[in-house]
Amino acid sequence: MVKRREKILEEMKAKIKKSYLSRDNLLVFADNASSDLEKQANILFERLTEWYGIYFPELKLDDRSKYCNLVLQIDKKKMQESKKAIQSLMGDKSSSIISQLEHTMGSEMQEKDIETIRMLAQQILTLEETMEQIEQYKESLAKEVCPNMSEVGGPKIAAKLIAHMGSLEKLAKLPASTIQVLGAEKALFKHLRRKTKPPKHGIIFQHTLIHSAPKDKRGRLARALASKLAIAAKVDAYGKGHFIGNELRTDFQKRANDILNAKD
Numbered sequence: 001m002v003k004r005r006e007k008i009l010e011e012m013k014a015k016i017k018k019s020y021l022s023r024d025n026l027l028v029f030a031d032n033a034s035s036d037l038e039k040q041a042n043i044l045f046e047r048l049t050e051w052y053g054i055y056f057p058e059l060k061l062d063d064r065s066k067y068c069n070l071v072l073q074i075d076k077k078k079m080q081e082s083k084k085a086i087q088s089l090m091g092d093k094s095s096s097i098i099s100q101l102e103h104t105m106g107s108e109m110q111e112k113d114i115e116t117i118r119m120l121a122q123q124i125l126t127l128e129e130t131m132e133q134i135e136q137y138k139e140s141l142a143k144e145v146c147p148n149m150s151e152v153g154g155p156k157i158a159a160k161l162i163a164h165m166g167s168l169e170k171l172a173k174l175p176a177s178t179i180q181v182l183g184a185e186k187a188l189f190k191h192l193r194r195k196t197k198p199p200k201h202g203i204i205f206q207h208t209l210i211h212s213a214p215k216d217k218r219g220r221l222a223r224a225l226a227s228k229l230a231i232a233a234k235v236d237a238y239g240k241g242h243f244i245g246n247e248l249r250t251d252f253q254k255r256a257n258d259i260l261n262a263k264d
Contacts, residue, residue, distance in 0.1 A: 023145045024168040030138045031163035034131060041127045048120050055109050055117070058100035065128055066090065068121040074101065076108070148232035151245025152252060153207055153225060160203045161229070172237035179233070180204065180226035204229070209256050217259055224255040 045064050052059070052071055059074075061067040066089055073085035082101065087094040109117075135156075142155035146168055149158035164182050165171040171179070183202030200219035205211050210221045228248045235242055 022167070023141065024162055027138065027141050027145055027159055028163045028166060030134055030141065031159050034134045034138065037127055037131045037134070041124055041131065044120065044124050044127070048117070048124060051117050051120070054107055055114065056101065056104055056106045058104055058106070059097065064124060068125050068128075070097075071121040072118050075114075076101070076104075146233065146236040147243055148235045148239075148245040148248065149229055151243075152228045152232045152248045153204060157204055157206055158229075160206075161233075164203060168233065168237050172233040174230065174233075176223070176227040176230035179230050180222050209260075213260060220259045221256055224259065225252055228252045 041064065045067070048068070048071070055076075056074065059067070059070065061070070069089055070086065073089070074082045076082070079102070083094075083098050086097050086101070090097055138159045139150075139155040142159040142162075143150045146158045146162065149161070152158075153161075161179065161182060162168050162171055165174070174182075180200075181202045182204075201210060201222035204222055204225050205218070207221075207225060210218050210225065213221055228251060232245060232248055235244055
C-alpha cells in the first residue's frame, strides 16, 4: 500500500514537472509579465507627467520614450543645449516644443527636485527596454511553440491568445467563433445580460488588416481570421511539427481581399 502511494506521488510529480516545463507555459508567463510591465509603465508615466508638469506643463506627448528622454535632457538654465536635444529627438515637431519651453508658465525647481524627476523618467525608460526584450523573446518563443498560428495571425496575437487561455491545448479545443471574441468577455457578458450588440472581435482586433479596416468590414475579417487561427491552433497542438501556415495565411489574405473589395 505504501509503495503504491509513493508510486502515485512520483507519477504526479513527473506530470507537474512536465507541465511546468512546457514551452507554451513559458509563453503564458512571458505575456503576463509583459502585461504587468505595461500597466506599471502607464501608472509611472502618469505620475511623471503630473510631476514634471510643475516644471514644464506645456509638454504633452503620448510617446513615453520621447517624453522621458526630453525630461532627461531639457534644462531651462541651459537653453541652447536643450534646444539641440529637442531638435534631435523631435525633428519637425521640435519648433513648437522649443517655443513652449521659451514661454513656459512652469515654475522653477531646485536641482535636487529635477534630478529626482529624471530618476523616475530613467526608470520608465528601463521598463520600456525590458518590455521590448520580453516582446522579442515572446515572438521568438511563439514561432517555436505555435508556428502555424504565428504565420497566420502574427506571433504577438498568437502569444496573447495562448496566454489568455493558459495553454495551446486549451486554445486548440475552442471553436473559431470563440477564438474570434477571446479578450472581449466583458462585452460578451454585457450583450448576454442587457441585449446590447455582441462583440465582433477581441484580441485578434490587433491584427493590422482588422483594426485598419472600415468598421463595417471588421466583423467579417475577424471571423475569417479566427477560422484560420482555429485550424492553425489544432495543427500546432496535435500536428507533430506539421506546417501549413503559409497556406492558411494565403487563404486568409484572399478572403480578406474579397471582403475589403466587396461592394455592400
